[in-house]
Amino acid sequence: MDENRNTRTVLEGVVVSDKMNKTRVVKVVRVFKHPLYEKVMKESKKYYAHDESEQSKAGDVVEIMSTRPLSKLKRWRVLKVIGKKSN
DSSP states (O other): OOHHHSSOEEEEEEEEEEOOEEEEEEEEEEEEETTOOOOOEEEEEEEEEEEEEOOOOTTOOOOOEEEEEEESSEEEEEEEEEEEEOO
């Protein structure tokens, strides 16, 4: 069981919304090179992540990990807060 948990996908992103209880919206930016034109492109995607202890706030950089479906949209959970929003 523990071995399977460690092989799950881990992503890094920025919390863009913390309005919901125990849920964070995390924006993950993916940088890649176009296969034909070789232009460096950015693509972003938003994930709903479960934050049980509500430790992250909007603007924080967090690490999220895939998990079992927790609700209709939540399939990720916040692992740890990497960087706090500087204010």
